[in-house]
Amino acid sequence: MKSLVALCIPAMALALQAHAENTLTVVNFGGANGTAQKKAYYEPFEKSAGARIIPVEYNGEQAKIKAMVETGKVTWDVVEAESADLDRGCDEGLYEKLDWGRIGPKSDFIPAAVHDCGIGIFVWSTVLSYDANRLKDPPKSWADFWDVKRFPGKRALRKNARFNLEFALMADGVKPAEVYKTLATKDGVERAFRKLAELRPHLQWWEAGAQPPQFLVAGDVVMASAYNGRIDAAQREGRNLAIAWAGGIYDLDYWAIPKGTPNRDLATRYIAFAVSPNAQAEFARLISYGPTATKALTKLDAKTLAQLPSAPANAKDALKFDFQFWSDHGEAMEKRFNAWVAQ
Amino acid sequence: MTAADAGIENMRSALRRDARRRTAAALLLTLPLLAFLLFTFIVPIGALLLRAVDNPEIARALPGTIAALRGWDRESRPPAAAYAAIVADLQALREQSDAGTLARRLNTEVGGARSLVMNTWRALPLPATTDAAQVHAQLIGIDPRWDEPWIWQAIAKNGSRLTPDYLLAAVDLRRTVEGSVESVDADRSAFRRILMRTFSIAAIVTVLCLLLAYPLAWWLSTMTARRANALLIVVLVPFWTSILVRMAAWIVLLQSGGIVNQSLAAAGLIDRPLALLFNRTGVVIAMVHILLPFMVLPLYSVMKGIPRDYVRAAVSLGSHPLAAFVRVYVPQTYAGVAAGSLLVFILGIGYYVTPALLGGPEDQMLSYSVAQYANVHLDWGMACALGGVLLTATLLLYAIYRRLARMEPALA
Structure with a gap:
C-alpha cells in the first residue's frame, strides 16, 4: 500500500506542477523526520523565497529516481538520500553535481557531509531502543538484544541486510572497530547470517522508520532497532522509550538533486538555505539528529546536544556506517538476505 | 462474349x-x-522478455578488453593486452554515468567491482606509454585488485550482448566461470521455493473458490432470472470495490483484537486470539474473497444453459437424486469449472498487493520478488526474467488447459 500511495503522489505532484511555476518537490523519509523538516526548512524557505514546497514521502527507493531520470520526466527536485544510495546514484548519473560555489565553503561542514552530488543534512543513528516501562532491567548491547532468555518476546529489525549484519556481528562479540573488517571476509558474512538466523523465530520486520516506535508502544516487541530521532519524537509525545547508544550505527542523510529536474536553480537555492547554521540548529531542536554545519552546533544548548548521535557520550561505542563497503557488497548481501527472509 | x-x-x-x-x-x-x-x-511484453536476456553494459563499455580476453582460459593470468585494453576502454568513457553503469553491472556479477571500476576511472588518464609491462604496473598502482582473477572472469563471462544469467538465476541456477550451469547454494536459493509457493497458494485459493462458488452458482441457476440477477449484484458488489479498501477491511476484521477474534472469544470458542493476519491464512481468506466472482460467473453462465430435463430423466429412470446430480449434471458443468478454475488460478499466481499487506515474509509470491528487484535492487534484468518465468508458467498452464478441454474457455 505504501508503494501504491508513493506512486500516486508523484503523479499528483506532476499535476500540481503544471499550474505552479515556482514550486519545488522535496522528497523526505516522512514521519517525525518529515514533520521536523517541514518546520525547520520548508516553511521558512517558502516565506523567504516566495516559493511553494510540495513534500513527498518515500522509503529510499532509488528505482523511482532511476525511472524518472531514464524517461526524462523528473518530477522530484530535491531528494533526501542515504549515503550509499547517494554515492551509487552519483556514479550512475542519477544525481546532478552540486554547485558548491552557491552553497558555501566546504570547510564550514563536517568532512563526511561533503560529496560531489550531495551535502549532508544531518547525522542520524540506528540504535537499540526499548520501552523503559516494560523493561526495568535495561538492555545495554546487541548481545542483550539477542538474549531471548533474559528478555523474552519479539524484536523488530529493519527488513534489509544493511545494519542487521553489523548488529549480528557485534552481538556475536565482534568489537565495533572490527565489524567491517570481519564482514569483508567470507567467514564473517557466514557468521553474521548465522547469528541473524539464531534470532529468526523472534523477529518482526519493519520497513518505515515510524514503525519501530509504534511496535514498542503497542507492546508488540520488547526491543527494536530504530532511528534515534523517531525514538526522540516518541519521547516528546510522552512515551517512555529509551535508547542504548552502544553499538549504534551512525550515518548521514544528504540533499541531492535528481538529474534533469527543470527546477535545478530553485533546488540549489533551497539546499543552500536548508544547510545554513540557523536552519540546521532549528531542525536539531525539533528532532535529535546532529547538524552537519559546524557553526550550527554552537547555537544549541547542552541538553539538545546531549541527545544527538554525534554527542561524545553517545558516539563513544558507536560504529560509523561504511557506505563504501555497502556500495560494493550491498547487492550480494541484500539478495542473500532476501532469499533468507523468503524461506 | x-x-x-x-x-x-x-x-x-x-x-x-x-x-x-x-x-x-x-x-x-x-x-x-x-x-x-x-x-x-x-x-511491452516483447520488451520485457528482451530485457531479461539483454546484457549491453559490458559489451558496450569494454569492447577492446573483451576482444583481448577472447581465447583466455579464465584461470591463468589474463593476456598482457587486456591491461592495456581496459585502460583504453575506461579512458574512452567520457561521462561518469557511463563508468557508473559499467560498475553497477559488474558489481551485480561480483561484489567489489563497483569501487574497483570507479576508483580506476577517476584515476585516469594514465601517462601515455606503449610498454605493456608499464601499463600493467600503473594499473596495479591504482588498485592492486586488478591482479586478482575475478574481475577479468566477470568481464570475459559477459562479453556477449545477450546473457542467459538472469533467466537462470530466476530458477536458482547459475553459470560458473567456465560456463557450465549449476544450482546455486541452498542458502541463497529462493525462487524455486517462491514459485512453488505461488502455485500452491493459487491452487488452494482455486479449490476453495470452487467449493464455495459451485453450490452458489447452482442455486442461482435454479432461480427465476429476476431473482438471480438481484443476487448476482450482491456477488458483484465487492467486485466493484477497490482492492485496497477490501484489504484494509480484512485487516480490521482479522487482527488479533478484531471482530472475528472478539466474536469467537465471546462465544467461548477460543481462549486466545487466532493468528489470522500476516500469515498464510489471511492471504488465502482475502484472495478467495476477491477471486470468488471470477468463479461464480463462468459457472453460473454454464449452469443456466443446462436443461433440467436430463436430471429429471435420470431420476425417473430410477437413479438416486444425488447420483443423478453427480453423474448427469456435474459433467455438463465441466466447461464452467475449467474456465472458472483457470481464470482464478491465473489471476491468483500474479497476486502482489494481498500477500504484501496481509501476509508475512514467508507468504510472499513471485510478484513480490519482481517488485523487490525492480524497486529496491534496481536490477531490471532480474525483474524481467522473473516476470518472464511467471508469463511462461501462465502460458504453459493455458496450453495444458487447451489440451484438456479442447475448446475455448466459455468465459462469461
Missing part, C-alpha cells in the same frame, strides 16, 4: 469490389484495437 456473359462478369467484379470494401472497412474498424493491443500488450 454475349451481353449476358458480360453482365455476369460485371456483376462478379462488382461483388468482388464490394467484398474487398467490406474487408477493408472491417480492418479499418479493428485497426484501433489492433494498434492498442500492439502498444499495450505485444510491445
